[in-house]
Amino acid sequence: MAPASKTKIALVGNPNSGKSSLFNQLTGLNQKVGNFPGVTVDKKSGFTTLADGTVVEIVDLPGIYSIYPRSLDERIVSEILLDHRSAELPDKIVVVADATNLKRSLLLLTQIVDMGLPVMLVLNMMDLVAKAGISYDFTALSKRLGVPVVAVNARKGEGIKELKEQFSKPLAVSQQPCFTIWEEAKAPVKALRDALGVDNDYEAYLYLEQPDSLKFLPADSKSKVDHIRTGHKFFPGKFQGAETIQRYSYIQDLLNDITLRASDHSWKKYSNQLDRILTHKVWGYLIFLGLLMLIFQAIFAWATVPMDFIDALFADVSQWVGAALPAGPATSLLAEGIIPGLGGIVIFVPQIAILFAFISILEESGYMARVVFLMDKIMRRFGLNGKSVVPLISGVACAIPAIMATRTIDNWKERTITIMITPLISCSARLPIFTIIIALIVPNETALGFFNLQGLALMGLYLLGFVMAIASAWIMNLIIRVRERSYLVMEMPTYRVPKWSNVGYTILEKTKAFVLEAGKVIMAISIVLWVLASYGPGDITARAQESVQQESANLRLTEEGLQDRVAARKLEYSYAGIIGKAIEPAIRPLGYDWKIGIALITSFAAREVFVGTMATIYSIGSAGDEDETTIKTRMREEVNPETGGARFTPAVGFSLLLFYTFAMQCMSTIAVVYRETKGWKWPLLQFAYMTALAYISAFIVYQVMR
Amino acid sequence: MGLVRNVAQMKPGEVGVVSGFTDDHLSVKLMEMGCLPGAPVRFNFSAPLGDPICISVAGYELSLRLEEAATISILN
Incomplete structure (x- = not known):
């Protein structure tokens, strides 16, 4: 069977609902990351085999709270679900709900039900709900919503078998509308359905509400939608708040009927006590600083062992190939171009792996949200966001994954500034240059008893890069004038022991x-x-x-x-x-x-x-x-x-050190910034300002010290 | 109290009930996340620099900036 004809099942759900754990449980190592056509949003997909031997494709869509998107990543979900003729449209949709917060997940579920898509509900973390003394009447829930309900524990892999059985069964579209469209909106919805042949009322309604999610429509259909919207004086966002209230009142009625016992919230206490320490005004920052130092230690000290090994291995292979193959341009290209080039990539793998091990543990445990919480006010002064902390930490290993990590920042300006300054954080590729030049111009002596001068110089360069990054952010914050509100509103997930397979x-x-x-x-x-x-x-x-x-x-x-x-x-x-x-x-x-x-x-x-x-x-x-x-x-x-x-006088040495601290000497970063900002404007500006910074500071230091 | 108060003015540990919002755009996001009129809200603690703050609403913890919290009116 060709992969295109496989049943496609999409996982959607709130952030922190355990969607990724479920995805990992279903697909195991059988997963890959690709791109959705035309956009840079990562598409995580994989395959799982059902009991009857059929293989189905599982797609993990970005976490959302509602079908109304608020960031780049979130928009892809409404685009995919609205485009009923696309190859990306899933055959079945699974709404993964954090059962401890069922109400919020049901908002999304009712929206997808109303879009007329075949959907099922997965209640994750039922163990925590049981601990809190609540239980739900699944049969009643399923009947009221008209969708199958499966309870799972994605962390432990419980309920996966039942879920897969559900995947094998045909999935009908629910015939239970949850939402009544306003009188004022009925006329444009009808006009739109007549004009475009859209499948149902809510879908047509979303066409009116979300003009930015309709990229898939041909230009003439799009202008028809715009025409109907203006003709009926319908403006996007008009009824969104009212829709949310109507849906929640429906959900509250539903929950009142299906909840069997009330909660006492006692299991949340543990989390709150940890917060008292981890967000404490002294301990909070000290612990964060300690963690940062541990990460740096791991990247710079522990990673050198495998890195040295990779370095030596590629040097040997290159030498061996050069000697074993007949001399000529092809051998030379292989031995001196391609193999060292490959080596130059693979050598960073240990640092990247270690860095992401830490970041993933911090995210899985729920600590990262606290870091954002601790740092937001400081970062905001410089036009950044609490969420900029993760890219800036990652930048110490490599700017490329760091820039990719900026996608979680919803605000365009804060995200752009974070992208622009991240390459100023000294990445690991600068380390070999720093080490060799420092060794050349700074005496290997101790000052004040225990400070090694060379070590101090190295630390100084890292600090310099960081300070310059913050200063540049501050300046860009003054220059870039955008009247876009910046938000933080973010869930503080309950602390958990990380799931190691994730x-x-x-x-x-x-x-x-x-x-x-x-x-x-x-x-x-x-x-x-x-x-x-x-x-x-x-x-x-x-x-x-x-x-x-x-x-x-x-x-x-x-x-x-x-x-x-x-x-x-x-x-x-x-x-x-x-x-x-x-x-x-x-x-x-x-x-x-x-x-x-x-x-x-x-x-x-x-x-x-x-x-x-x-x-x-x-x-x-x-x-x-x-x-x-x-x-x-x-x-x-x-x-x-x-x-x-x-x-190599000290003047030349320091000039070189400063040049490499500030210069955008990295093609891959330029390429990734191009990809992430969808154009040449920002990468070129970034290249220009960093080169200018590098040139001017190297010039000053050389002319002064000479 | 006759005055309309908002979440930003609450003290740690204080509990109130969401009565409305003063910012249309933000209210939509907050409501989607379960912070609805009539929902009980508890001010848990603020970040060391006083901003952002952490509140409990709809059975979970939410962090938001003071200026955002100030758009949520409460009754208590």
Whole structure:
């Protein structure tokens, strides 16, 4: 059976309703993240096998409170459910309800019932409801709503079998309308149904209410809708509040009839006591700070073990391929372009995995909402949102997943500012550059007894990036003038022990997204850079060999030394070298020569390429990229022909450090910002302001220290 | 009290009943989340810097900014 003909079942529900747990229970490792056509919202889908052997597709839609969207992610749900002719329209819809808050979930359920879609209700977390002393009459609930009701415990996997049985049965559309459309709206609804042949009244009503969710309509139908809307003086949002009240009064009546015992709320006490500590004015911040330090420690210390291993592995493979295959451009492209390019992506996997392990644990446990709660007022001063904290923390590992994490911020301005400043947070790709240059210019000494100067310098750079990010946010907050209200209104979920399999799925999903998203760009740029660095006008290999042989005829170099010199000379003659020389006048005021210029260009794919390029330029390629001492020694010995002194003076070193702290030296980030903001405006502005910041600060520090 | 009070003016631990909203746009969001006229609301605690605040409504905890809380009128 072709995948397209499989039954498609969509999971919808409130945030924190356990929808993801249920999705993971149903699909296991059999899931993937894709995109909905035309939009950047992640589409999580997977497959599950029913008792009779049929395979059905499960789609996990973003969490929503009602069919009226309030953010980018939420809009996709109403778009999919309104477009009854689309291939994305699910055959069956499952509303996942947090049974401890059934009332709120029923709002969404009644809306979907009224849209005339086949739907069933899953009551999750019934164990917690039972603990609170409540029970529901499922039969009555199912009868009143006209939809099947299944109780599950998604965390423990209870009720999954019954749910799958329900999936096998045909699902009829409920014939029990929950909502009566207003008298004033009846005429436009009828006009719309006549004009467009929309299936039912509520669906037509939503066409009138949500003009922004109708992207799927052809232009002429859309103008018909607009025409009917203006003709009947119907403006979107007019009846939304009244609709909510009407639905809740219906739901309250329903709940009064089906609730068998009342609640005493005693099980919530635990959560409240934890909040007393975790949102305490002293302990709250101290605990958050401690957690941050733990995350940084994990990213920078623990992750180095697997990272070193990956680094060495790719170096070995590259060397082995270079030696085993016959020499030629294809081998060179593979050994020097593609394999190191792949390595440059895979090396970040440990840090990304660790970072998302932490973030997912914090989110699963309910703590993240408290972090937002603690930080909102501080962040708001800078035009950010409490929810900006997660992207800013993630930025320490890599800006790419960090920028993808900004989608939870509903407010456009706050989200844009968060995206714009996140790359200023020093990511892990800057670390190799920082380490090597700091080692070159800062003495490895202790000050005041226990502060290592090199460590202090490194910490200073991270702080500098953070301070500059906050300062930039503050300035952008003044510049970007948008009269869009910013909201926080956010559920504070009950504290829970994280479900470890959910943490595992999140790690897998995020790592995969990173490898694929960033990977594509890094890979492409790596190949382009390989071409630029390997080819030049004419036969540069011959020219390099000739010139090296001429000048070192009486130097009695070893074969290896000779090869390294040829490689360095070849790079000088290549297109990369030519570009490096061309930009020399522009970077001279920062204290750089054309050799550093080449490294600036090549490190555009990924900042850490700087170190590898330095190794090649200074003709120590064969010593291996990972041999830091060799590069350091060689860089220290490099002479500035103009002054006769060292090339890497403290002035040049600090200038480089500042440049890399602020510069947007990352193609993948530009690509992801383009994707997330749907245009070139913001990535270009971001590139411009960060480059300006980098150039000016590097210029000042070089000119002052020189 | 004859004065109309709002959630932002409540003290920690205080309980009231939602009587209405002063902001149409925000009221729609709040009502969708179960914060309806007639619902009991309890002010739990505020963030260390006084804003945002955490309230209990409709059987769960909700956090919102003071300016948002100020749009919810209460009776008590």
